[in-house]
Amino acid sequence: MRREVTLRDVAELAGVSSRTVSNVVNGYANVTERTRERVQRAVEELGYRPNVLARNLAQGRSGQIAVVVPYLDTPYFSELLQSVIRAARVSGYNVLIDQTDGDPEHERAFIADGSRRLLFDGVIFSPLGLDQQALTNRDRRLPLVILGERSSDGSFDHVGIDDVAASRQATEHLIDLGRQRIAAIGDQPYATGEAAQRRTRGFREAHAARGRTPREDLIISTPRFNRPDGAQAMEHLLDLAEPPDAVFCYSDLVALGAIRTLLSRGLRVPEDVAVVGYDDIEDGRFSNPTITTISPDKEMIATTAVERLLLRISSPTPPAGLELRAPHKLIIRESTAGRSTPG
Amino acid sequence: MRREVTLRDVAELAGVSSRTVSNVVNGYANVTERTRERVQRAVEELGYRPNVLARNLAQGRSGQIAVVVPYLDTPYFSELLQSVIRAARVSGYNVLIDQTDGDPEHERAFIADGSRRLLFDGVIFSPLGLDQQALTNRDRRLPLVILGERSSDGSFDHVGIDDVAASRQATEHLIDLGRQRIAAIGDQPYATGEAAQRRTRGFREAHAARGRTPREDLIISTPRFNRPDGAQAMEHLLDLAEPPDAVFCYSDLVALGAIRTLLSRGLRVPEDVAVVGYDDIEDGRFSNPTITTISPDKEMIATTAVERLLLRISSPTPPAGLELRAPHKLIIRESTAGRSTPG
DNA sequence: CTACGCTTTTGCAGCGCTGCAAAGCAAAGC
């Protein structure tokens, strides 16, 4: 395998200094048209390609940002990621993706271990079970933007929707439909379940706002927010003496799992049990029935996150950590409203 | 911001040469226990972290591999990616993900533009609309493994399932169910639609094998393999004078879209129309009805691809390009078999 | 006591690029 073509090779052929070649290649100003052309020709003749590694080292930056998510195959994250990649690309950044499998240890390692720090100029992090302390003790030199449920300690930005309000809205929708026994699937009453707990809080607030008391036995915990979790939780609920007539699910996947159980038990959605989901993933727009859901503005979350991160990267003094709220809305579909055009 | 701690700083504090520190940090053999300890202490005291960029440059490798897929939010790809990331991580590789949006131009650029070459040691590429020529003209120095439908020209490996056989199997299943008018959704009768065309070939072969002739007007082309494509194609099929009583969909997403249309038109699946999908994504296991599908062994595809890529990376002389077939199977679910436990 | 062989440590060069500051040069001003 022949040696790589370097700047110096090009410089020699073009009869200029290697620094000038660098200037041309990087499109710096103040290069004569004549010189530029000559260099260009040499570049093409030799098939020169800049060595990104060397450039990174010399510049002390990598032109990459990392996005860390728990699971890639969770539609919410993959949809979000897609938007992040697009937004980053516009600014000339590559995106390195890391999947933590929701393992708090892995998450902590990623934040704490600065050795990979130089591989990317900043990180967009969507933690699942990360404790606040790990965030606070991290290497502050790495620009960070957090997605999801977490409040900023001032050293990073946080982008998310108002989960409590959104959950309250979803629950109120069920109450206003006249449902009497409303269940919630997805609580996680332990340290790393902050996200879930906010949704439970909204669920409770909705009941309080309508002068109701939630039935505690209808609040079901699940280890994750996946289809099987929803399916299993629903099984449990249907086995109760007084099963629910409505369910607020903490993700659309949970809702899809729950609906699957309901239908296979011969129940009708929404006639027998109304279902609300969360995330507005594409599945929910094509499922049978389609799913009423909380729709966070993913596009805005992604672009805001990238924008703030790039600001942090380019800023010599770290900007104050901001709490950024993206908008959300309740989208009503068949799983609560029924089929509009009855087949 | 203070200067980074370097190997030399550690060396000075520990009273050894920087090369020795490097040896310790990298766990090289032949370091006295005494020396190792002294260095370790200095490392900890200064909070030294190796500079990955510098290491990469010195070693001429990056320890990263890239995976290029058309869409991240397509479950098939995100499920596959997840397996690839896991497999790569086991071997100490990071995964850089790039999304082409299925844009042939973007795909070509990725392959042709060697400038990013050094950012990663190899590429696993799942092309959509890439012509064979771009593959052949590429920079051969970059180790490459292709996923999906493509045949190797000997300069890279190709991992995929036997699409023709799988499609034939899916279609034969529908024929054997006694269906008379079997449609196919997802053909792409143009240069970049190789993948789709193999499925169409299998579809035809199945008919031939059973002494049937496929109805040409029931073979529907779609621009992509998404839910909306399936929904729309199904609309079209149902508007025909003689609509189909079975559909072979070229992806599970297409199947989900098609089923959505069927149900909202008041038709029953599978009683009125049986549906087979392709990919075995999780959605299809929880949808209503669940989807009969071709299940490629994604885990094996991922681990094989990573394994072959790492072999290419570490091999001084490029190994011959292999055609690697992963197994697949037909999984029969409700969309053709009906509900086993009628609700 | 010297020689030898083995393990451990070192010094140096250099990966390929860019930052910096100085040098070169042409046009403009006195």
Next chain:
DNA sequence: GCTTTGCTTTGCAGCGCTGCAAAAGCGTAG
């Protein structure tokens, strides 16, 4: 004609690490 000004180009050092080969240390054999 000589200096000033402003644009181009250059040379050099160095980013922080590792490969290489030589040097040093050390125990054992002759």
